[in-house]
Amino acid sequence: MEAGKGQSISSFTWQGTTRGFDGKGKANVDLSFQKYENSIYIEYGLSDNWTLVARPAFQTVRLRTGDIVDEADGLGATELSIRRALGNVGEWVVSAQTGAFIPGRVENGFNKPLGQRGLDWEIRALAGRSFRVAGRPGFVDFQLGFRERAQGSGNEIRLDSTYGMMATPKLQFLLQSFIVVGIPSSRRAIKTNDSLKTQIGGVWHFNNDTGAQLSLARTLIGRNVVRDTGVTLSWWKRF
Numbered sequence: 481m482e483a484g485k486g487q488s489i490s491s492f493t494w495q496g497t498t499r500g501f502d503g504k505g506k507a508n509v510d511l512s513f514q515k516y517e518n519s520i521y522i523e524y525g526l527s528d529n530w531t532l533v534a535r536p537a538f539q540t541v542r543l544r545t546g547d548i549v550d551e552a553d554g555l556g557a558t559e560l561s562i563r564r565a566l567g568n569v570g571e572w573v574v575s576a577q578t579g580a581f582i583p584g585r586v587e588n589g590f591n592k593p594l595g596q597r598g599l600d601w602e603i604r605a606l607a608g609r610s611f612r613v614a615g616r617p618g619f620v621d622f623q624l625g626f627r628e629r630a631q632g633s634g635n636e637i638r639l640d641s642t643y644g645m646m647a648t649p650k651l652q653f654l655l656q657s658f659i660v661v662g663i664p665s666s667r668r669a670i671k672t673n674d675s676l677k678t679q680i681g682g683v684w685h686f687n688n689d690t691g692a693q694l695s696l697a698r699t700l701i702g703r704n705v706v707r708d709t710g711v712t713l714s715w716w717k718r719f
Contacts, residue, residue: 502560504703516541540552552594557582618643618645658676676699693716
């Protein structure tokens with residue numbers, strides 16, 4: 481973000497499913513999962529090269545597996561990160577980001593008991609560029625991260641990608657994928673979690689500063705995670 485400028489994305493998300501992926505990646509686990517989340521993602525330019533990122537979220541989560549029910553509501557894990565713009569490589573803009581996920585009383589990560597404490601850390605490399613397709617402006621963004629997780633959870637490699645294009649001067653389409661690859665632990669009690677989630681959505685830009693988004697998401701492949709479907713409504717605001 482430019483110095484002294486920022487943006488916020490306020491979102492309401494529902495996720496649910498009755499199936500989960502087992503340790504071999506088969507969606508044959510009988511369960512019940514419901515999650516409601518209100519979150520706000522904020523970016524603010526501290527200078528032309530440094531950007532502050534924050535994302536608090538309030539959640540209501542209920543997970544039943546067999547006869548065991550785990551449920552909670554309140555503040556989930558809150559992200560606090562800082563990003564440094566490193567420069568350009570050809571048409572690409574390259575950045576680096578580091579941050580922490582401060583635990584709350586609800587969800588703090590894959591396959592982790594609700595409310596379990598432990599501070600997670602992450603480092604992330606980002607690269608993106610803009611382009612035009614059939615005269616329409618678009619962009620691609622790739623992010624590669626390593627997340628160190630606490631309290632008996634396996635570390636993770638994360639690869640996020642976004643493709644966006646302005647279909648009309650007001651309507652922007654977004655296609656995203658979120659990949660999590662669990663790093664096997666030497667401790668047998670720690671399960672490895674993998675996930676591939678895709679999301680498709682559209683943003684209607686009322687003007688340069690405000691917009692409304694509707695997105696649909698689905699976990700397509702996984703291991704030791706729920707096979708959830710989600711709907712998100714968001715409000716974009718630049719300031």
